[in-house]
Amino acid sequence: MKVYNFSAGPAMLPEEVMLKAQEEFCDYHGTRCGIMELSHRGPEFMEVLATAKQNICDLMKLGDDYAVCFIQGGASMQFCMIPMNFMPAGGVADYADSGTWSANAIKEARRFGTVNIVGSSKETNYDRIPLVRHWKPSENAAYLHITSNNTIAGTQYHTFPPVKEGVPMIADMSSDFMSRVIDINEFGMVYGGAQKNLGPSGVALVIIRKDLAARANSDLPTMLRYSTYIEKDSMFNTPPTFAIYMLKLITDWMKAKGGLAVIEEINNTKSEALYELLDRSDFYRSPVSPGSRSKMNVVFRLPSEELEATFVKEATQNGMTGLKGHRSVGGIRASIYNAMPIAGVEALIDFMIQFEKANG
Amino acid sequence: MKVYNFSAGPAMLPEEVMLKAQEEFCDYHGTRCGIMELSHRGPEFMEVLATAKQNICDLMKLGDDYAVCFIQGGASMQFCMIPMNFMPAGGVADYADSGTWSANAIKEARRFGTVNIVGSSKETNYDRIPLVRHWKPSENAAYLHITSNNTIAGTQYHTFPPVKEGVPMIADMSSDFMSRVIDINEFGMVYGGAQKNLGPSGVALVIIRKDLAARANSDLPTMLRYSTYIEKDSMFNTPPTFAIYMLKLITDWMKAKGGLAVIEEINNTKSEALYELLDRSDFYRSPVSPGSRSKMNVVFRLPSEELEATFVKEATQNGMTGLKGHRSVGGIRASIYNAMPIAGVEALIDFMIQFEKANG
Numbered sequence: 001m002k003v004y005n006f007s008a009g010p011a012m013l014p015e016e017v018m019l020k021a022q023e024e025f026c027d028y029h030g031t032r033c034g035i036m037e038l039s040h041r042g043p044e045f046m047e048v049l050a051t052a053k054q055n056i057c058d059l060m061k062l063g064d065d066y067a068v069c070f071i072q073g074g075a076s077m078q079f080c081m082i083p084m085n086f087m088p089a090g091g092v093a094d095y096a097d098s099g100t101w102s103a104n105a106i107k108e109a110r111r112f113g114t115v116n117i118v119g120s121s122k123e124t125n126y127d128r129i130p131l132v133r134h135w136k137p138s139e140n141a142a143y144l145h146i147t148s149n150n151t152i153a154g155t156q157y158h159t160f161p162p163v164k165e166g167v168p169m170i171a172d173m174s175s176d177f178m179s180r181v182i183d184i185n186e187f188g189m190v191y192g193g194a195q196k197n198l199g200p201s202g203v204a205l206v207i208i209r210k211d212l213a214a215r216a217n218s219d220l221p222t223m224l225r226y227s228t229y230i231e232k233d234s235m236f237n238t239p240p241t242f243a244i245y246m247l248k249l250i251t252d253w254m255k256a257k258g259g260l261a262v263i264e265e266i267n268n269t270k271s272e273a274l275y276e277l278l279d280r281s282d283f284y285r286s287p288v289s290p291g292s293r294s295k296m297n298v299v300f301r302l303p304s305e306e307l308e309a310t311f312v313k314e315a316t317q318n319g320m321t322g323l324k325g326h327r328s329v330g331g332i333r334a335s336i337y338n339a340m341p342i343a344g345v346e347a348l349i350d351f352m353i354q355f356e357k358a359n360g
Numbered sequence: 361m362k363v364y365n366f367s368a369g370p371a372m373l374p375e376e377v378m379l380k381a382q383e384e385f386c387d388y389h390g391t392r393c394g395i396m397e398l399s400h401r402g403p404e405f406m407e408v409l410a411t412a413k414q415n416i417c418d419l420m421k422l423g424d425d426y427a428v429c430f431i432q433g434g435a436s437m438q439f440c441m442i443p444m445n446f447m448p449a450g451g452v453a454d455y456a457d458s459g460t461w462s463a464n465a466i467k468e469a470r471r472f473g474t475v476n477i478v479g480s481s482k483e484t485n486y487d488r489i490p491l492v493r494h495w496k497p498s499e500n501a502a503y504l505h506i507t508s509n510n511t512i513a514g515t516q517y518h519t520f521p522p523v524k525e526g527v528p529m530i531a532d533m534s535s536d537f538m539s540r541v542i543d544i545n546e547f548g549m550v551y552g553g554a555q556k557n558l559g560p561s562g563v564a565l566v567i568i569r570k571d572l573a574a575r576a577n578s579d580l581p582t583m584l585r586y587s588t589y590i591e592k593d594s595m596f597n598t599p600p601t602f603a604i605y606m607l608k609l610i611t612d613w614m615k616a617k618g619g620l621a622v623i624e625e626i627n628n629t630k631s632e633a634l635y636e637l638l639d640r641s642d643f644y645r646s647p648v649s650p651g652s653r654s655k656m657n658v659v660f661r662l663p664s665e666e667l668e669a670t671f672v673k674e675a676t677q678n679g680m681t682g683l684k685g686h687r688s689v690g691g692i693r694a695s696i697y698n699a700m701p702i703a704g705v706e707a708l709i710d711f712m713i714q715f716e717k718a719n720g
Contacts, residue, residue: 003392007399010601018394022385026378031681032363034378036560036606039367039682072432072562073583076597080581108581195598200396202432202562202600221440221468223433237436238555240562240600241370246396321391322399 004344007322008151008297008335009175009196017249017339036242045241048248049234055251059260062184062207069206069229070239070247074193075174078204079105081224082170082189083112085216086142094118094141094167099126099150100328101172109145116141125329126153128289132161143168143188149176151196152326154299154333155292160186168212176296177205178254179338180264188212194243196296197338199250203243254338263338270336270345271295277349283356287331298334299325307359308332318351320344364704367682368511368657368695369535369556377609377699396602405601408608409594415611419620422544422567429566429589430599430607434553435534438564439465441584442530442549443472445576446502454478454501454527459486459510460688461532469505476501485689486513488649492521503528503548509536511556512686514659514693515652520546528572536656537565538614539698540624548572554603556656557698559610563603614698623698630696630705631655637709643716647691658694659685668692671715678711680704 005012028035028044038044053068062068071077082105087093091113095106097120109115116138119130137144144163148171149156156176163169168188177192184190189208195201206226213226222228228236257263275293278286278300285301286293302308308331312324325331336345365372388395388404398404413428422428431437442465447453451473455466457480469475476498479490497504504523508531509516516536523529528548537552544550549568555561566586573586582588588596617623635653638646638660645661646653662668668691672684685691696705 001392005393005397007397007402010397010400010598012393012397018386018397022382025382025385032361032679033365033372033681037365037367037370037372037378040370040561041687042367042682072434072437072600074432074597077432077583080583084581111579111581193598200600200602201400201598202603219471221444221471223437223440237434238370238553238561240432240560240603242560242602243562243600319392321393322402327401 001319003319003321004340004347005321006334006336006340006344006348008326008333009193009337010201011196011322011335011337012339013199013246014250014253014339017246017253020249021246035245038241040235040238040241045245048241048245049239052244052248052251055248055255056205056207059178059251059254060182060184060207065209065211066184067208067210067213067230069208069226070234070244071204071206071229072202072240074201074204075101075172075191076104078172078191078206079108080111081226082143082145083109084220084224085226086212087113088142088217089113091142092116092138092140094137094144096120096130096135096144096146096161097122098129098147098155099153101150101152101174102147105145105147105172113142118144125287126150126155127287128292129155129157135161137164137167141167143170145170145172147172149173149294149296151175151297151335152329154288154294154297156294156296158291168209176294178260178263179267179296181260194247196335199247200243202240203247205247266342267295267336267338270340270342271298273345273349274298274334274336277352281356283360284352296335296337298336299329299331301331305330310359311355314355315348315351320348320351361679363679363681364700364707365681366694366696366700366704366708368686368693369553369697370561371556371682371695371697372699373559373606374610374613374699377606377613380609381606395605398601400595400598400601405605408601408605409599412604412608412611415608415615416565416567419538419611419614420542420544420567425570426544427568427570427573427590429568429586430594430604431564431566431589432562432600434561434564435461435532435551436464438532438551438566439468440471441586442503442505443469444580444584445586446528446572447473448502448577449473451502452476452498452500454497454504456480456490456495456504456506456521457482458489458507458515459513461510461512461534462507465505465507465532473502478504485647486510486515487647488652489515489517495521497524497527501527503530505530505532507532509533509654509656511535511657511695512689514648514654514657516654516656518651528569536654538620538623539627539656541620554607556695559607560603562600563607565607626702627655627696627698630700630702631658633705633709634658634694634696637712641716643720644712656695656697658696659689659691661691665690667719670719674715675708675711680708680711
């Protein structure tokens with residue numbers, strides 16, 4: 001039986017990539033060693049690192065003014081690195097509060113300065129992106145922080161907020177990184193853990209404007225300074241070589257697919273098919289405000305928690321796994337990142353129709 | 361041709377482990393998903409994590425008073441986390457300076473307080489462990505930091521220094537972690553990147569006495585506090601699941617071998633054979649003081665740099681790779697971690713004898 005894994009992350013990776021990594025696992029390019037057994041300063045890994053970076057530059061059309069960094073610790077480490085680097089003493093930063101991960105980022109930032117919440121959807125259980133026209137930016141924010149896709153609530157920014165001249169926008173893109181075309185020039189920095197669209201867990205991708213990194217607070221610990229990663233090409237110390245290798249294979253695959261515009265179109269097709277079913281059904285219900293729906297994490301409810309439990313169980317029996325909603329909110333969540341083929345979404349839709357017929 | 365990889369790290373992993381990981385790479389225990397594609401909160405990974413921890417407790421005979429943590433960022437991140445957690449405001453910590461990595465640890469610690477160098481072998485190019493009987497501990501050190509094995513210089517502590525009651529000893533064991541029996545009760549904390557004896561790069565193993573973690577400075581960023589990893593069982597955020605999975609397989613392998621006493625004996629056999637050859641040869645020369653020789657990284661010199669270059673080249677042609685010394689010191693370095701079989705060391709010795717005959 002074919003298995004489609006709808007986990008929110010770590011998540012399924014492209015089948016071709018997994019097979020290739022398996023094939024060369026013990027013998028990378030004739031070395032008789034796995035890539036994870038080779039020195040990070042040897043020619044094999046140096047080429048992997050350079051290609052991964054170049055792929056990201058190509059796919060995201062990055063100019064020379066941006067640097068690509070690979071940093072350990074996931075997005076959660078970025079939650080402290082960002083204010084450590086960019087919050088001036090006694091300063092203020094603007095944060096939009098659109099979900100659990102925004103709230104975590106805010107909590108860390110408060111250790112380093114004043115956080116101004118420009119907008120929040122907490123009062124409506126994070127069912128939408130806070131309406132930008134109601135945002136209240138501070139006069140002198142060091143930066144604006146947003147969470148482009150909210151994995152738990154199932155919401156996503158479809159356009160990005162305008163910012164005042166000189167205020168860099170920083171976006172946590174963990175759960176929609178490289179799932180669509182964005183204009184990097186709108187951002188001072190974008191970042192995210194790899195374990196949704198880009199690879200296994202254990203590496204975060206950070207794309208940062210070099211002049212922003214250069215203005216960071218000085219005298220930070222070496223490993224917590226963005227400039228360390230820029231100056232040393234993410235090789236100040238041993239990087240997570242296998243995770244970067246997987247990221248290289250996955251960005252190779254993305255380029256072969258035709259790049260982000262093609263991937264975005266496929267992602268639109270997948271999410272539209274699911275939302276169409278939710279909209280025409282009286283059995284399934286989306287808790288998300290229509291204008292804020294995520295194309296990555298489609299969350300929905302059934303008439304009862306009992307039916308939700310049965311749904312998850314029967315879906316698993318039918319080869320569709322990882323559909324249980326986050327433990328903090330319940331319900332169902334279908335995470336349909338880049339690696340989820342259209343066939344997987346079609347299988348889920350067929351199952352949902354059958355399940356509604358049997359239980360509706 | 362069989363290849364023996366003498367890299368200093370990332371380094372060779374046990375062949376059986378690599379083959380097993382390859383076999384189940386795309387289908388972990390019948391899930392039809394790779395372990396890296398599965399949720400870190402699912403039953404499969406939770407079992408991997410629990411087993412990895414239990415293996416470490418068993419192998420190192422840890423009591424309940426110690427916690428096992430998996431932290432990203434390598435040993436270099438520990439260089440700042442240690443003083444952030446344990447250096448009191450205006451306080452002092454004792455550091456032994458036995459090599460490049462000690463010096464890096466000292467550099468980071470100086471950002472947070474006063475560092476007292478208890479002893480240093482810098483003046484003799486780190487050719488030995490600084491003589492403990494000449495050490496000058498401070499009156500009120502928050503902790504003592506040592507580097508148990510010096511990967512670049514090829515030196516190692518064969519006994520550990522005594523410490524004053526109440527001063528926790530913290531050891532960077534990156535390059536000899538779990539290569540021999542140690543008494544954990546001598547230490548407040550031991551840590552190291554996995555990429556030598558324990559797995560791929562991308563995860564550091566930290567073993568810490570719980571009462572020490574509990575006395576750490578408060579108000580640190582969540583990801584930089586040891587207590588976060590203890591309280592959340594290294595799952596505050598998504599851990600590097602594949603690296604931990606590899607570490608689990610490798611500790612399974614270590615247990616199957618018979619545990620650390622057996623592994624230590626094999627490591628003694630390997631290193632003694634190499635040092636014996638160095639001692640009886642007029643061609644090869646060890647730059648390391650005999651009492652400080654590392655059993656993990658055997659460094660040696662040939663009569664000229666030209667001969668060293670030829671040695672590395674011909675060894676590679678004969679299936680022995682990664683023998684070039686660290687770029688900062690030159691020479692030859694044979695890293696013979698747990699995964700290097702005796703046959704690999706025998707092959708190297710045979711080659712060295714032939715090379716001496718041809719060039720001596």
